[in-house]
Amino acid sequence: MDMKLFSVMCCLVFFGTTVFGATTSREVRSKTLDEDEDTYGELKDTDIQKDDYYDGDEDVEEEAPEEDNNVDLRITSQPQTIVKKLGDNVRLPCLVSPEKADPIRVWRKDTEVLYQGSVPVSGSRNMKIDNGFLHIQLRDVGDFGEYNCTLILNEHDNPFVVHKVLQQEEPRIISLTVDNEQSVLDIGDTLTLNCNATGAPRPRISWHKNNERLGTEGETFIIQSVKVKHAGSYRCLADNKIGKPAHDHIDIFINHKPIVNVEKYIVNSDHKSNVELVCHVSAYPPPAVLWQKNGMNLEQNEPKIKFANERNNQRNILLISDLQEEDFGDYTCLAQNNFGRSTQNVTVVKTPVVRHFQKPHNETKDAVLMWKVDSKQPISMHELQYRKKGEPNWKTVTPDVTNATEGDTYTIKYVLTGLDPGLYEARVRSQNIHGWSNYSPPLPFEGVLAKHTAHQKSKYHKKDQKGKDQKDMSLDTPAQHRSEESSLGASTHSGSVRRSPLSMQIFAVGAILFSLLVHVRQ
Structure with a gap:
């Protein structure tokens, strides 16, 4: 019975403290307000500060300024170039700012007036106006051209925008030129090629040399400080995906002394057999090519000795028939022009x-x-x-x-x-x-x-496995430490857990309720 009385007293003390604290707080606030009124007098509405400042008659309404539709009125649509084919539909914009404005738009094709506002004037059988757009169905070639949209504001201010509607056109090379019209250059000169092409859409221009595509695109192709290797045929190709690409070429020559190479430095043959010796010559201007034996120029003497050339004298051939002992030995291919001379030797042997x-x-x-x-x-x-x-x-x-x-x-x-x-x-x-x-x-x-x-694989495998084990260990160690630290932290702080004041109140209420429940059951 004493325990029941103790529990009831605890409850009364707890709730009494709560109610008394709240009442006391209200009384303190009320008392403070009364003291302020006794000291400064009763507060009125006029004594309360207002955040909004206003000076003037509240009943007077401010008149809105008259709206001027022409103020800062401008066309926001940008000029466009549109490429289409017959039968296509086109929508040309003439949008303005501010958007709520509704000025009078005058549409023209070239110099012919099509629409004034929403009223058709002429030539608009296949056209219509819709929310600042001109819609056109392209029925014949006369529908291609320039379309002008002009705003009628006043006699001094009439902004406009012009659109171009072009018919699809296959690419065409107009010209392919070299700067200064010099297709023959010296080593160290600058080569500049220009390719002018037309077509709709505008064609993309690419450059090729001897059928090999170069990395450069555009109307101009430039090589600074040319070398011998830059000589050749350059081709300009224009393509806009309409029809076949157009192309043209120009040959570029580089002045230099001959460069001579032979196909075989040693050629095997035998008595009574024939032999063919070949040397390749590159030079500009075109060189004179001679064959020599023991320093003496060979003369054509068919059928024993015969000369031939291919590919514009770039491949030079010496044919010797019915070889005799004196025909074996060293032969020389010699090429010479105004810039110098070059030679290469070829040996004819009987051994392999x-x-x-x-x-x-x-x-x-x-x-x-x-x-x-x-x-x-x-x-x-x-x-x-x-x-x-x-x-x-x-x-x-x-x-x-x-x-x-x-x-x-x-x-x-x-x-x-x-x-x-x-x-x-x-x-x-x-x-x-x-x-x-x-x-x-x-x-x-x-x-x-x-x-x-097998030995290397085993060795490398062991080495890699060791490295992998070390790597795995290095990767696992931090996680293991974190796990150990977590366990250590849990055991270290389990005996000294700090509780907040709110936690303590909840704990006290729970204890009291539990005590009441126990004694009531008793």
């Missing part, structure tokens, strides 16, 4: 000639070498030498001899096995009844890793 020594490739774990040999007489022996880079001695192997694959050309393939990793070089030669050929120039290649692939 090694060609096309291809860079080794790795189809399997081995190094595969391939090369070709020219020989009029049958090959009796091949020799392949190889060594590791930096070693003094060559290792020699003898590939099998097979029949010629195409005419007098032999194709040889050999596989090198058991190579250690590293950089190697190889050279080859062949033999026929006239003797051994010269060694080919050394060709570098790399020893394959296939022999130790």
